[in-house]
Amino acid sequence: MSEACKSAQPLGLSTGPLPESVDDEEGQTGKCEAEQCLIILLHAYLNQASSLKSVADEIAKHWPNAAICCPELGASVLSLNDPNAIVCDLLSMVDECVDQANQADKPITSIIIVGHSMGGLIGRKLYVAACGETPDAPFEEIYHQAGEVNAQGLLAARTWAPLVKRIVLLAGMNRGWQISHHLSLVHAVGWRLGTVAGYATKLMTGRWPLIFKLRRGAEFITHLRIQWLQLRRLATEPDRLGNLPAGNALTVQLLGSRDDVVSPEDNVDLVAGYDFVYLDVPHSGHADVIRLQDPHYGRGRAKVLMQALGLPADALRSLAATPADDQFLTSNDTIKNVVFVIHGIRDQGFWTHKIARRVKHLAGDSACEWATETSSYGYFPMLPFLLPWYRRSKVEWLMDQYTEALARYPKARFSYVGHSNGTYLVAKALELYPCCRFTNVVFAGSVVRVGYDWTNLLGANPPRVTKVLNFIATSDWVVAFFPKFFQFLRLQDLGSAGHDGFRTSAHSGSFFQVRYVKGGHAAAITEDEWDSIAKFVLTGEVDTQRLPNAVHRKNAFIDLLGRMPPLVWGGIGLVMYLIWEGIELLIHTSVIDPETRGLVTGLALSSYLLTLWLVVTRL
Structure with missing residues (x-):
């Protein structure tokens, strides 16, 4: 098994069949969809793999034979990592896990991707990249450096892509992040200060911090949304033999009931997430949705998680939360x-x-x-x-x-x-x-x-x-x-x-x-x-x-x-200087006593600078 899988622990590849179902006093939570199941856990920004320990422990308790991989993503506050490079590393990790399982004559027959916050974005991109390139949504150059090209000149799908049966997003930030009125005061101040630090980092290093690459509208987010849309559309079109291509994995998103970090319109993306199954997690925010050991609310969170992982699609849809009507985005095929x-x-x-x-x-x-x-x-x-x-x-x-x-x-x-x-x-x-x-x-x-x-x-x-x-x-x-x-x-x-x-x-x-x-x-x-x-x-x-x-x-x-624009800028600077000199001359030739003249000069300078500022920022 790859080092990423080993470091994640808490279990190795399964050696026997998974239980058909799991029941407790709160009701059935479901079953893993195949005997040899690989579960990939991806942590949030500013977190480490250890933050998902309670999630891994809960899965291991219900599915003791599953293999669980929880790699470190390198998402510290100072990280300048490229999210696409992170995804490429994950592709290699899964390739290795699948190859080693095949060599051990215990092939993986089912894969589930679970991502918390940023990890949800990384997990979805991992799935998109694994399913192969589509003509209308080309991949970024970094994927072309290591991938195999098919007969159409597009990056081919990984052999394990059809094994991905389910993707579970915990407090996902599907449209990226933005500073909005939904943030608490503490988070708003923190994000503002972080934004200033991010601009300073870009100025000094020429590179954006990792978190800026996950901002709403940023390249990584936009490419993911467009590639996801195209993937889902093609996944409904069978080939000449009537087989559907990879790309139709069930996606379940768990929504915290009091998320004060990611706004509802960024959390629920019904552009690229129109076919997601949405489940409410009671008494949960953006960070604590993964804290399943909480003595008060952990049990309820764990139940929803295991439902998302194991219940059949029809059963999940019967439990699904319906987003507000104004979040829906209807499709119109008649517009050309x-x-x-x-x-x-x-x-x-x-x-x-x-x-x-x-x-x-x-x-x-x-x-x-x-x-x-x-x-x-x-x-x-x-x-x-x-x-x-x-x-x-x-x-x-x-x-x-x-x-x-x-x-x-x-x-x-x-x-x-x-x-x-x-x-x-x-x-x-x-x-x-x-x-x-x-x-x-x-x-x-x-x-x-x-x-x-x-x-x-x-x-x-x-x-x-x-x-x-x-x-x-x-x-x-x-x-x-x-x-x-x-x-x-x-x-x-x-x-x-x-x-x-x-x-x-x-x-x-x-x-x-x-x-x-x-x-x-x-x-x-x-x-x-x-x-x-x-x-x-x-x-x-x-x-x-x-x-x-x-x-x-x-x-x-x-x-x-x-032909010489610097001369124009120099002329503008000269005019600004002469205007101020004129103001000063007017003050000094007016009938003002010397003690008051300094105060008037200071007020005039402040007013002049304020006027210039208003001109360039309001006009």
């Missing part, structure tokens, strides 16, 4: 196309609804097959936009919306219209999330760097993006002076594609640029351009020479200043 219309900075996004309506209007008879997504991430002032971690949080927001749309419209192709920061969101998403795909993409007032790699996205097989239309404005001083400043200094990942255009070798039949549309930062989203945008979304075609307000030259003054 979805268009995201996402606004930029210093913008509430009211125009997005109008472009969305124009798309449906021009769709004509097929309008019923179109859906629009115009959600807003809120008002985004200039200073937060210039901070990479704030922009990253909006990318995670977008991918959370993307995943929900994928669940709501399973047969739809997605297109995208973005303005300003909305262009950055989708460009970054395409970089970070291999599962992210769009058909027709429109950029207006783009703040993406000019060297963005469209060629690989357009040339992928299948294409990650089918066609792109980028509007370049004549007088977009916002892009020319601010994002271009960071591109000029080669800092961050902002750029001036809305002012200079993209430099790309992408084929002209799939990549279009409008040089130029007359106006400033919002030139391409004015009402005159709505029809052109809508038609491109619908057809992927555009005549860049015959668009409203199309001209052939940029504003010479903006273009000149845009």
Whole structure:
């Protein structure tokens, strides 16, 4: 047996049949589904394998012949581990356990994965990776480094994947975590301080702490949700011989009655968890749901756990808790196309609804097959936009919306219209999330760097993006002076594609640029351009020479200043300095006695700095 299994103890592989059923005075708790049963226990963040000792002891008491593996996941508060690397190690561990059991002529015939909090996410990803890659939800690169590829060029399923009969989640954080009003005061303060420490760690090491990779919308979470959705859909489609592929293991989630760490909408994920069986655990929170030795409530928790592990599916569903109606997300197979219309900075996004309506209007008879997504991430002032971690949080927001749309419209192709920061969101998403795909993409007032790699996205097989239309404005001083400043200094990942255009070798039949549309930062989203945008979304075609307000030259003054954006920033700094000098001169030439002058100067400086702060954080 592997070292991971040995270290977990508390038992080795079974040597005889498991009992057919287990009864006690509280009623039947069920049975293991096969004679040679391997149970994998995965602990929570900040915990160790020993935290699941009471769980392991309870299972061993009922199923004395089961093999129980409880590996250390390396999830300390300072951990910089990659959750995908943890999953790869677990895959190797299970491979070894199964091989050793086969060599001992005692093959494993049933596997159950049990995960607490973070361990539930790791356990589900372990199952997804074991079941093999699906065409519409490719795996991250780390899995390709050690896995075997099948005839379709996809990572093949593990031989033991069909043996996974059940996955049990204890206080799962299925959508990741976020700071919300559901947190207790102590936890809210702790998470806030932890967030600051996480940003500092990223700044110093260039790597995110493990817990940040489990945040709502983060790559690991989004990939897992999308891969899980695709896996479950394919698991219902039999092959030519009528056999169902791996991927239909029963998933049971135990919900603490007073979880004050993970909010209900993050705990119950009815996007990827629509087919879970949910069981309430009385008198339990996020941490103590695994404390089965508690003298007051441990017995009730143990009973629910053993029911989740052993009762037949039908019996479990008769006991299941039904989530609130507003948590359900219904699927609509009639929608064939979805268009995201996402606004930029210093913008509430009211125009997005109008472009969305124009798309449906021009769709004509097929309008019923179109859906629009115009959600807003809120008002985004200039200073937060210039901070990479704030922009990253909006990318995670977008991918959370993307995943929900994928669940709501399973047969739809997605297109995208973005303005300003909305262009950055989708460009970054395409970089970070291999599962992210769009058909027709429109950029207006783009703040993406000019060297963005469209060629690989357009040339992928299948294409990650089918066609792109980028509007370049004549007088977009916002892009020319601010994002271009960071591109000029080669800092961050902002750029001036809305002012200079993209430099790309992408084929002209799939990549279009409008040089130029007359106006400033919002030139391409004015009402005159709505029809052109809508038609491109619908057809992927555009005549860049015959668009409203199309001209052939940029504003010479903006273009000149845009060639040296540091000069503009220096000019802004000089103006700010001169304004303060003017204020000081006014104070010193006014009729104020010397003793009062110092106080007035201090108040004036405070007011001046406060005004500047409000300008960059509110406007």
